[in-house]
Amino acid sequence: MADFMNETGSAPLGERELHFPNARMAIIASTLLLGSIGIATFGLLHASVAFTLGVLGSMLLRTVPPGQVYKAIDWPVIVLLGSLIPEAGTMQTSGSADVRARFLVDTVARENTIAALAAILITTMFPSDLMKNAATAAVLSPVALGIAASLDVNPDSFLMAVAIGVSCAFLTPIGHQNNTLILGSGGFRFGDYWKLGLPLEMIVVAVSLPLLLQIVWPL
Structure with a gap:
């Protein structure tokens, strides 16, 4: 590891767990995002309302934990x-x-x-x-x-x-x-x-x- 770092001029990253995506949740999250964009694009609702509904939908469907939404702001x-x-x-x-x-x-x-x-x-x-x-x-x-x-x-x-x-x-x-x-x-x-x-x-x-x-x- 030390020789590789010296030869390539790179630095090691801290160890972390690998999280494999949940296909069902990924589809739901993508649908919510595209739906919010579509609603705002076609003028059905104001952009702020459309994306707020998208965030609320993500929280209700648990694609993102509610506590994490608050921390991400x-x-x-x-x-x-x-x-x-x-x-x-x-x-x-x-x-x-x-x-x-x-x-x-x-x-x-x-x-x-x-x-x-x-x-x-x-x-x-x-x-x-x-x-x-x-x-x-x-x-x-x-x-x-x-x-x-x-x-x-x-x-x-x-x-x-x-x-x-x-x-x-x-x-x-x-x-x-x-x-x-x-x-x-x-x-x-x-x-x-x-x-x-x-x-x-x-x-x-x-x-x-x-x-x-x-x-x-x-x-």
Whole structure:
């Protein structure tokens, strides 16, 4: 074992029991998940209601122990969103989001719709490298809606740009838990992430803009 570790540069994992899946429970869990997605997709119920029913169904059918459901909830994220969603609403009602949107439209994009979409996409990418992506989305979604209203275009394109931007936390080890996990084990430093992350974000921008503008959510 020691020779193998030295030759391959690997580290041993702690011993753990193997749990073989229960085929019946796997089918039930998959059905509940697909059912929740289908209900939300076809607009039969709001997404939050559809997935809540899916979780309750999982608990009732014992595909997941009820106690484990409670432990799996990321409570810090719940508290963070509970604080930021009212802030996002305040940005809209107070006009703060409109001021920021007008700045991006007039100063950065100069009334150009494509440039405005690129601006909100790129602007969203950088805060997601420093804080939770859900929090970034809550703060910048009102700004995206303000830009769409200023340009009188489809707001869905701008909201999807926010959704894509908050998923691109590639520049720091603290932007996403996956980045943090490989920091020590991979021998990386804080400044190593942007070397690959920045070109990757440029590729995302280059691919996303044509898709949003012409194929998926045209303006």
